Amino acid sequence: xxxxxxxxxxxxxxxxxxxxxxxxxxxxxxxxxxxxxxxxxxxxxxxxxxxxxxxxxxxxxxxxxxxxxxxxxxxxxxxxxxxxxxxxxxxxxxxxxxxxxxxxxxxxxxxxxxxxxxxxxxxxxxxxxxxxxxxxxxxxxxxxxxxxxxxxxxxxxxxxx
Amino acid sequence: xxxxxxxxxxxxxxxxxxxxxxxxxxxxxxxxxxxxxxxxxxxxxxxxxxxxxxxxxxxxxxxxxxxxxxxxxxxxxxxxxxxxxxxxxxxxxxxxxxxxxxxxxxxxxxxxxxxxxxxxxxxxxxxxxxxxxxxxxxxxxxxxxxxxxxxxxxxxxxxxxxxxxxxxxxxxxxxxxxxxxxxxxxxxxxxxxxxxxxxxxxxxxxxxxxxxxxxxxxxxxxxxxxxxxxxxxxxxxxxxxxxxxxxxxxxxxxxxxxxxxxxxxxxxxxxxxxxxxxxxxxxx
Numbered sequence: 001x002x003x004x005x006x007x008x009x010x011x012x013x014x015x016x017x018x019x020x021x022x023x024x025x026x027x028x029x030x031x032x033x034x035x036x037x038x039x040x041x042x043x044x045x046x047x048x049x050x051x052x053x054x055x056x057x058x059x060x061x062x063x064x065x066x067x068x069x070x071x072x073x074x075x076x077x078x079x080x081x082x083x084x085x086x087x088x089x090x091x092x093x094x095x096x097x098x099x100x101x102x103x104x105x106x107x108x109x110x111x112x113x114x115x116x117x118x119x120x121x122x123x124x125x126x127x128x129x130x131x132x133x134x135x136x137x138x139x140x141x142x143x144x145x146x147x148x149x150x151x152x153x154x155x156x157x158x159x160x161x
Numbered sequence: 162x163x164x165x166x167x168x169x170x171x172x173x174x175x176x177x178x179x180x181x182x183x184x185x186x187x188x189x190x191x192x193x194x195x196x197x198x199x200x201x202x203x204x205x206x207x208x209x210x211x212x213x214x215x216x217x218x219x220x221x222x223x224x225x226x227x228x229x230x231x232x233x234x235x236x237x238x239x240x241x242x243x244x245x246x247x248x249x250x251x252x253x254x255x256x257x258x259x260x261x262x263x264x265x266x267x268x269x270x271x272x273x274x275x276x277x278x279x280x281x282x283x284x285x286x287x288x289x290x291x292x293x294x295x296x297x298x299x300x301x302x303x304x305x306x307x308x309x310x311x312x313x314x315x316x317x318x319x320x321x322x323x324x325x326x327x328x329x330x331x332x333x334x335x336x337x338x339x340x341x342x343x344x345x346x347x348x349x350x351x352x353x354x355x356x357x358x359x360x361x362x363x364x365x366x367x368x369x370x371x372x373x374x375x376x377x378x379x380x381x382x383x384x385x386x387x388x389x390x391x392x393x394x395x396x397x398x399x400x401x402x403x404x405x406x407x408x409x410x411x412x413x414x415x416x417x418x419x420x421x422x423x424x425x426x427x428x429x430x431x432x433x434x435x436x437x438x439x440x441x442x443x444x445x
Contacts, residue, residue: 077375078372081368081371114359123412126413128411130408131404131414132413133413
C-alpha cells in the first residue's frame with residue numbers, strides 16, 4: 001500500500017519535471033532568422049552524446065548528408081548532400097545552430113534538411129520506416145529536446161579558428 | 162539461414178565495390194552488351210524537363226564491378242530470371258488452354274513494347290503499365306488467375322518482354338489522352354512526402370551524383386527495370402522501387418498498381434525518353 005502511494009508520487013513528480021522545463025515542439029520560439037535563443041530543456045547539452053546521435057543511423061543520422069572530418073575514423077560513409085560541418089561553430093552562434101537542427105526550414109527556406117523537432121504538417125506521414133501510416137498525430141519528433149541540446153553542444157565544439 | 166548469409170555476403174561485396182568504384186564512377190564508360198549492343202546511357206534531356214540538361218542511366222552511377230555485371234549476359238544474374246520467364250511464356254494455364262505463345266508466338270513479337278510503356282489504353286480509357294496488359298491477357302484471354310505485381314512469374318515475364326526492346330530508346334507518349342495522368346505523376350514527383358519531407362526530385366534531381374551516406378545517388382531512371390539488385394539478389398519491379406524510396410522518407414507509401422504509382426511511372430519513364438531500354442539491368 002505504502003509502496004503504491006510512493007510510486008504514484010514519483011510519477012507525478014516526473015511528469016511535472018518534464019513539462020515544466022522541456023519546451024514542446026509547437027511552442028518553440030524562432031526569431032525572424034530561424035534561431036532559437038533559449039535552451040529547449042534548461043539542461044546543458046552533452047557533446048559526447050551529441051556526437052553519437054549525429055553518427056548513428058537510427059538517431060540523427062546527420063552524417064548521411066554531412067561530412068565531419070573529426071568523425072571520419074570511427075564513423076564510415078559520410079554524405080555530400082549538405083555542407084561539410086568542419087568549423088561550423090565559427091559560422092553560427094549556438095542559438096542559430098539550435099534553430100537549424102530543430103527546424104532548418106526556418107533558416108533556409110525550402111531546404112532538403114529534415115526538421116528534427118517538428119511534429120505536424122506532414123504529407124502522408126508514416127510510422128517510422130515501415131511504409132505504413134503514422135499511428136499518432138502529432139508524430140513524435142525525430143529527436144527529443146535534450147538530444148537536440150546534445151547535438152548543438154557537439155556542433156559548438158567544431159571550431160577551426 | 163544459408164540464403165540469408167549469402168545475401169549478407171553479396172551486399173557486403175556490393176558495398177565494397179561501391180567504395181572502390183567511386184574514383185572513376187564509370188562516368189565516361191560506355192555500355193556495350195555482349196560486345197555488340199551499344200546502349201545510350203547519357204543523352205540530352207527531353208524538352209519537357211526544366212531543371213536537367215543531360216539524362217543519365219543508373220548504370221553510369223554504379224561502380225566498375227557492378228557495371229561489368231551488365232556488360233555480358235553470362236555475368237548478368239537477371240538473365241536467369243529471363244530464362245524462367247521464357248518457360249512461363251510457353252506454359253499453358255487457365256480455362257482456355259492457352260499460353261502467352263498461343264497468341265504472341267515468340268516473345269520477340271513484343272519488341273518495342275517496353276520502350277513505349279506505360280501507355281494509354283483506348284479500350285480501358287486509362288494509362289496501363291506492362292503488368293496490367295499481362296494480367297488482362299491472363300484473365301480475359303487465358304481464363305487464368307491474375308499474377309501479383311511482385312510475384313516471380315510477373316517480374317520474370319516483364320524482364321523477358323523488356324529484353325526484346327534492349328537498346329531501343331525509351332519513347333513514352335505524354336500528350337493527348339495520357340497528359341492528365343502525366344501531370345498527376347509530375348505532381349507526385351515534386352511532392353515532399355513523409356516526416357523527412359523529401360520528394361523524388363530532392364534526391365534524384367537536386368542531388369544526383371552526390372553520396373547520401375554510402376549510396377551514390379542516381380537520377381532515379383527506370384529504363385533499367387526490372388532491375389536485378391545485388392542487395393536482395395532478385396529482380397525488382399518499378400513500383401517496388403518507388404515504394405522503397407517513399408518508405409525511406411518516413412512516409413506512408415502507395416501500393417504497387419495504385420493510380421498514384423501508375424501516374425508516377427509514366428512521368429518517371431518520360432524523364433528517360435532517349436535512354437536505351439536496359440532491363441534486366443544490374444544495380445546495387
